[in-house]
Amino acid sequence: MQIMQTPTEANKTGEPKAPLILEIKGNSLDDGPGIRTVIFFKGCPLTCSWCHNPEGKSAAQEIAFDPEQCIDCERCLPVCKRGALEPNNPYFVNRDVCNLCFDCIETCPTGALSRVGKHMEVDAVAAAIEEDMPFFRISGGGVTLSGGEPLLFMDYVSLLLEKLKKIGVHTLIETCGYFSFKEFNIKILPWIKTIYFDLKLFDAIEHKEHCGVDNSLILENFEKLRRAQARSGIELLVRIPLIPGITATDENLSRIAAFLRKNESSRVALLEYNPLWMEKSRKIGRENAIALNGSITAWMKAAEVERCHEIFEGFEIV
Ligand code: SF4
Numbered sequence: 001m002q003i004m005q006t007p008t009e010a011n012k013t014g015e016p017k018a019p020l021i022l023e024i025k026g027n028s029l030d031d032g033p034g035i036r037t038v039i040f041f042k043g044c045p046l047t048c049s050w051c052h053n054p055e056g057k058s059a060a061q062e063i064a065f066d067p068e069q070c071i072d073c074e075r076c077l078p079v080c081k082r083g084a085l086e087p088n089n090p091y092f093v094n095r096d097v098c099n100l101c102f103d104c105i106e107t108c109p110t111g112a113l114s115r116v117g118k119h120m121e122v123d124a125v126a127a128a129i130e131e132d133m134p135f136f137r138i139s140g141g142g143v144t145l146s147g148g149e150p151l152l153f154m155d156y157v158s159l160l161l162e163k164l165k166k167i168g169v170h171t172l173i174e175t176c177g178y179f180s181f182k183e184f185n186i187k188i189l190p191w192i193k194t195i196y197f198d199l200k201l202f203d204a205i206e207h208k209e210h211c212g213v214d215n216s217l218i219l220e221n222f223e224k225l226r227r228a229q230a231r232s233g234i235e236l237l238v239r240i241p242l243i244p245g246i247t248a249t250d251e252n253l254s255r256i257a258a259f260l261r262k263n264e265s266s267r268v269a270l271l272e273y274n275p276l277w278m279e280k281s282r283k284i285g286r287e288n289a290i291a292l293n294g295s296i297t298a299w300m301k302a303a304e305v306e307r308c309h310e311i312f313e314g315f316e317i318v
């Protein structure tokens with residue numbers, strides 16, 4: 001099976017090529033134990049139609065436009081030599097014409113136009129994290145690698161995790177599970193404390209339809225991780241995004257529950273659907289079929305969530 005990888009050539013200092021970082025977000029209480037700093041990587045091998053971080057899907061830089069921030073000053077219009085800024089275009093930027101020179105961003109006084117993704121060397125990320133060490137100490141927190149998919153950048157992440165382990169920082173990776181286990185075993189497992197492992201759709205055809213890839217590698221990797229848990233002492237938590245009509249169906253959740261029972265895995269997080277991703281998607285000029293048909297623009301009802309929880313009776317739901 002071919003796994004999408006980004007180039008791994010080293011830079012001048014011999015370090016792995018720096019991937020794009022979307023954001024380093026401090027003071028998070030939602031991405032693992034204690035107060036955490038979350039590093040969002042840009043790029044993912046999956047293309048989930050409901051992705052909550054659509055700006056993390058592509059591993060390339062993008063331009064974003066936020067209409068809420070725009071004051072219609074039109075300072076940016078003459079700056080764009082390609083005529084890619086179109087006031088009557090609902091996305092404002094014509095991405096078929098834009099060559100990502102980012103000249104317009106410099107002139108925008110409000111930040112309505114912005115660059116999505118910034119290359120950062122490992123040392124720069126580690127330095128940014130070190131400032132948050134006091135918060136980790138008082139709260140039992142640490143660093144969470146999220147995305148996108150951090151394991152798309154295995155060499156870089158390995159180096160970062162090694163540095164963090166040496167300075168005593170608790171580390172956690174949120175992964176879609178689509179990676180080479182052989183590489184993961186050597187480069188990641190020695191340095192990581194906790195893995196949040198996403199399972200979305202159990203049926204292989206539905207997984208391919210909604211997430212762009214077959215799920216056999218993901219299920220295999222989960223089974224290998226369960227076996228590795230005893231020797232490595234890592235904490236493993238399965239997370240299931242509840243997407244109405246797609247993943248949050250009785251059949252899908254029952255099949256995932258049976259798979260977890262077979263693997264003697266009894267802790268899950270059920271992530272309630274959050275429709276706010278659609279707004280983020282529009283900012284980078286993308287609409288999505290499930291947004292356009294309007295079928296899942298609302299938050300889940302309490303009864304729907306309760307029904308999903310019932311399927312995992314006997315599990316510890318966190
Ligand atoms: S990034 Fe460059 S090409 Fe694209 S809209 Fe801005 S100025 Fe024009």
Ligand code: SF4
Pocket residue numbers: 069070071072073074075076077107108109110111112113
């Ligand atoms: S410069 Fe910024 S605020 Fe002014 S029109 Fe362009 S995008 Fe809007």
